[in-house]
Amino acid sequence: MSPPSRLLFVCLGNICRSPTAEGVMRAVIDDAGLDGRILCDSAGTGGWHVGDRPDSRARAEARRRGIELTHRGQQVRAPDDLRPHDLVLAMDRANLRDLQAMAPPEWPDGRIRLLRDFEPGAPPHSEVPDPYYGGDDGFAEVYDICVAACTGLLAHLLDAEG
Numbered sequence: 029m030s031p032p033s034r035l036l037f038v039c040l041g042n043i044c045r046s047p048t049a050e051g052v053m054r055a056v057i058d059d060a061g062l063d064g065r066i067l068c069d070s071a072g073t074g075g076w077h078v079g080d081r082p083d084s085r086a087r088a089e090a091r092r093r094g095i096e097l098t099h100r101g102q103q104v105r106a107p108d109d110l111r112p113h114d115l116v117l118a119m120d121r122a123n124l125r126d127l128q129a130m131a132p133p134e135w136p137d138g139r140i141r142l143l144r145d146f147e148p149g150a151p152p153h154s155e156v157p158d159p160y161y162g163g164d165d166g167f168a169e170v171y172d173i174c175v176a177a178c179t180g181l182l183a184h185l186l187d188a189e190g
């Protein structure tokens with residue numbers, strides 16, 4: 029059996045969007061009976077929240093939907109932070125640019141993508157909006173987007189496996 033694929037979800041602070049995407053993707057993988065075949069982690073391009081739990085509003089929204097976010101904040105800063113991963117999913121275009129600037133030089137194109145590229149029906153270059161400075165409804169919207177995009181992402185990964 030092939031080794032598990034490793035996914036890294038990346039936003040700015042690693043307390044709102046990317047830990048939500050990580051938790052949702054784990055649930056999607058679990059629901060498909062594929063636990064252990066695909067590993068998920070998340071990180072931020074900024075370092076303000078290293079070691080922190082996800083934002084309480086993100087945790088509350090996740091709990092409302094039936095999952096617990098237990099991640100602790102970490103930062104990606106250098107190619108070696110990306111190398112253990114097979115696919116890196118950026119939440120927005122600024123994250124994508126920052127990640128592309130630190131990509132390992134040997135990486136082929138396509139290992140760093142926008143998460144919403146995998147969401148069926150989403151316009152090209154769609155972003156997961158940053159809910160940090162907004163209200164609780166922003167966290168519900170982020171959660172909904174993550175469910176749609178992560179479901180599409182799993183379908184893509186299974187397709188690619190053949």
Ligand code: 4NP
Nearest residue numbers: 039040041042043044045160
């Ligand atoms: P996230 O949201 O990138 O979805 O985790 C943010 C969290 C914190 C900050 C910015 C965005 N901040 O500036 O601390």
